[in-house]
Amino acid sequence: MIFFDNVTKSYPGGHRGLSEINLHVEPGEMVFLTGHSGAGKSTLLKLIGLLERSTRGQVRVGGRNLTRLKRSQIPFHRREVGMIFQDHRLLHDRTVFDNVAMPLVVAGVGHSETSRRVRAALDKVSLLTKEKAYPVTLSGGEQQRVGIARAVVSKPPVVLADEPTGNLDPDLSREIMGLFDQFNQVGVTLLIATHNLDLISTLNKRILTLDGGRLAQDTRAKGQGPVNTMRT
Amino acid sequence: MKREKRRKKSAHISRRRRLHLHVWLLRHLQVALSSLGRLARAPLSTLMTSAVIGISLALPAGLYLLLQNVQELSGSWDGAATISLFLHQETSAREAGELTRELGLRADISSVRLIDRDNALEEFQRFSGFSDALRALGGNPLPAVIVVEPTTDHSTPEAAESMLSALRALRPVELAQLDLQWVRRFHAITDIARRAIAVLATLLGLAVLLIVVNTIRLEIQNRHAEIEITKLIGGTNAFIRRPFLYAGLLYGLFGGILAWFLVVLGVGLLDPPVARLAGLYQSTFELSGMGLDASLILIGGSTLLGLGGSWVAVGRHLNEIEPS
Numbered sequence: 101m102i103f104f105d106n107v108t109k110s111y112p113g114g115h116r117g118l119s120e121i122n123l124h125v126e127p128g129e130m131v132f133l134t135g136h137s138g139a140g141k142s143t144l145l146k147l148i149g150l151l152e153r154s155t156r157g158q159v160r161v162g163g164r165n166l167t168r169l170k171r172s173q174i175p176f177h178r179r180e181v182g183m184i185f186q187d188h189r190l191l192h193d194r195t196v197f198d199n200v201a202m203p204l205v206v207a208g209v210g211h212s213e214t215s216r217r218v219r220a221a222l223d224k225v226s227l228l229t230k231e232k233a234y235p236v237t238l239s240g241g242e243q244q245r246v247g248i249a250r251a252v253v254s255k256p257p258v259v260l261a262d263e264p265t266g267n268l269d270p271d272l273s274r275e276i277m278g279l280f281d282q283f284n285q286v287g288v289t290l291l292i293a294t295h296n297l298d299l300i301s302t303l304n305k306r307i308l309t310l311d312g313g314r315l316a317q318d319t320r321a322k323g324q325g326p327v328n329t330m331r332t
Numbered sequence: 333m334k335r336e337k338r339r340k341k342s343a344h345i346s347r348r349r350r351l352h353l354h355v356w357l358l359r360h361l362q363v364a365l366s367s368l369g370r371l372a373r374a375p376l377s378t379l380m381t382s383a384v385i386g387i388s389l390a391l392p393a394g395l396y397l398l399l400q401n402v403q404e405l406s407g408s409w410d411g412a413a414t415i416s417l418f419l420h421q422e423t424s425a426r427e428a429g430e431l432t433r434e435l436g437l438r439a440d441i442s443s444v445r446l447i448d449r450d451n452a453l454e455e456f457q458r459f460s461g462f463s464d465a466l467r468a469l470g471g472n473p474l475p476a477v478i479v480v481e482p483t484t485d486h487s488t489p490e491a492a493e494s495m496l497s498a499l500r501a502l503r504p505v506e507l508a509q510l511d512l513q514w515v516r517r518f519h520a521i522t523d524i525a526r527r528a529i530a531v532l533a534t535l536l537g538l539a540v541l542l543i544v545v546n547t548i549r550l551e552i553q554n555r556h557a558e559i560e561i562t563k564l565i566g567g568t569n570a571f572i573r574r575p576f577l578y579a580g581l582l583y584g585l586f587g588g589i590l591a592w593f594l595v596v597l598g599v600g601l602l603d604p605p606v607a608r609l610a611g612l613y614q615s616t617f618e619l620s621g622m623g624l625d626a627s628l629i630l631i632g633g634s635t636l637l638g639l640g641g642s643w644v645a646v647g648r649h650l651n652e653i654e655p656s
Contacts, residue, residue: 149564151655172568179566189561206567208359250565 101127101258101289102148107157109143109313117143119313120157125291127257130284132300133293135310141293144310145260148291149181150174162257179207182251186263188243190235196222196246197231203254221249225279241272248276252283259283261292265299273299360574367578378586381547385540385587385634390594392533393622393630397595399525401619413492413515417478417499418507425449428476431504435480440495442483448476475506537637540587544580544641551579552649564655576646577639584638588631595622595630 104123110116118140125131133141146152147159150166159166162180169177182203190199200221204214222228225245235243244264251259261280265273273296281303284290294300300307309317371378419428425448432446447455452474457463466473480499482492492510500508552559562572599621610617622630 146656151564175563175566175568175571177566178564183564189557189564191558191561202562203565206562206565206571208355 101125101129101162102291103158103160104144104147105158105160107147107154107159109140109147109152110155116313118147118154118310121315123308123315125289127289128284128287130280130290130305131292132303132305132307133291133310134295134297134300134307135316136295139310140313141310142262143313145183145262145291145293148258149183149260150177175206179203179254180256180258182254182256182259184244184247184251184259184261184264186266188235188247190243190246190250192235194234195231196227196233196235196238199235199246200249200253202250207254209254217253218249221253224252224282225249240267241275244268244272244276245279248279252288256288258289258291261290261294263293263295265294265296270299277303363574364578364582367575367582370575371579371582378583381543381583382586382590384543385583385638386590386594388536388540388543389587389591389630389634390598392529392536393591393595393626394598395529395532397599397620397622397626399522399529403522404620405617413482413487414511415480415482415492415496415499416509416511417480417502417505418509419476419478419504420506421475423476423504425476427504428478431502432478435478435499440483440486440491441480443481445479446476447479449474452477537633540584540634540637541641541644544583544638545645547583548576548580548642548645549649551576552645552653556653559650559653560655563653569650572650573646576650577642580642580645581635581639584635584641585631587638588634591634592622592627592630 102123102125104121107118107121107123108116109118121144133144135141143152147154147166148161150169154167157167161177164177166177191202197215197218201214201218204217209217219228219231222231225248227242227245227249230238230242235246238246244267248261248264251261259280264280265276268276277299280290280292304321306321307317307319308315309319419431428446428448432444435441436444449472453466453472456474457466480495482495486492486495496508496510499505559572599619603619606617606619
């Protein structure tokens with residue numbers, strides 16, 4: 101589903117975000133991405149969501165070669181990739197319902213279909229009762245769940261999460277990870293950047309460790325085959 | 333059979349296309365209404381922006397209307413290449429009548445009118461208010477006048493000039509006068525005024541454009557977060573652009589309507605005194621207001637300026653916002 105072929109991302113001034121990354125994530129996989137701050141976790145996710153482009157090498161998502169994707173095609177790529185952020189990125193002048201509905205409005209989904217799917221997504225994250233509330237009246241965990249509902253409402257095949265539990269206590273973090281696991285059960289490919297090692301070590305999932313922009317370790321979940329990062 | 337299939341297929345396509353159009357129109361209507369709602373939620377700033385646009389456009393529109401009226405007033409002088417022939421005092425009424433008849437037969441003259449000495453005196457007494465002075469003079473000091481109007485073909489300044497010199501040579505004519513010079517001067521002045529108004533309208537139109545550019549630029553800045561998030565979740569540039577374009581268009585529309593209203597108000601205020609002044613000159617002249625054409629041009633032009641301004645602002649500033 102997600103291929104990185106010898107991908108390097110360097111920034112003006114010579115700083116390297118990522119160096120020669122080779123990576124293959126299968127459809128329906130749930131993968132954690134760890135490493136120190138500045139190891140390149142966010143950069144890797146940004147390359148997949150086309151918030152940035154690689155300097156060298158090729159990134160492919162769902163058969164699309166992102167290196168060659170035209171600017172005008174970027175919005176349509178992003179509709180296939182749900183993104184979740186540590187700071188939620190909700191619009192505070194809109195209700196929970198309107199926030200979650202945004203991807204569907206943007207994609208031109210009809211009115212009744214939109215409300216049906218928004219309610220389904222809110223139900224999934226147990227926030228159906230808060231649909232008319234404004235984000236500021238919600239707790240941090242609830243706001244993060246609104247962000248998650250927005251990322252999955254249009255049923256994208258790939259969901260990226262950048263430190264989704266960064267500001268949450270252990271119980272809430274576990275709850276959020278449980279949600280991700282549920283999405284994974286229905287076939288969504290997930291890539292989650294986190295440095296909450298204690299939590300992910302209990303989940304038996306594949307873990308990629310980045311160090312200084314290089315892929316330092318690729319630990320498969322127990323009971324699965326050996327890693328082949330060179331597969332293209 | 334094949335044709336039947338093709339017909340069905342094309343009917344299907346056209347139905348789908350119609351559905352597409354329907355959805356597209358519905359989307360646009362939604363965006364237009366939501367832009368309208370956004371403007372209505374900030375009535376004061378909307379009103380101020382529209383007022384600036386309205387006043388900027390009312391000024392050239394009002395001046396243009398004024399010029400239009402002046403030209404309408406002078407329109408009756410356009411064929412005013414009349415030649416007045418003042419006859420010698422000693423010319424008898426019979427001679428004057430004969431000359432009038434002769435002139436009336438010429439092909440290049442459309443009408444001739446004789447004002448004999450008695451009529452001239454009477455007219456002068458009636459309109460000038462110098463009747464007492466005239467009575468003190470004893471006799472009638474006024475000459476007979478023949479007013480000659482050339483045909484349209486001979487009304488051009490050059491033809492009228494040459495006719496003037498021909499008529500001046502006639503024996504009973506003491507003085508021949510072509511009432512054209514001042515009409516030409518007047519036309520030259522209105523030409524300058526028209527040019528000046530066009531320059532003013534261009535400058536103020538540009539000002540309106542810049543006002544809208546700036547307003548929309550601020551709006552884009554205010555909605556920075558919203559634009560960024562919309563781009564993150566796959567909003568196309570066209571989708572993001574649309575509400576701003578509608579906002580600019582609505583500013584232009586409101587400004588245009590306001591300008592129209594100001595001009596109509598101005599005409600309403602000027603009409604009674606103008607009618608009074610016209611009455612003093614025995615004229616039934618009436619100020620003409622904004623016609624349908626001019627109104628549509630004013631409001632439509634203003635709307636286009638608004639749309640153009642927001643297009644410029646959106647083109648310049650929307651690409652600067654990229655999610656990170």
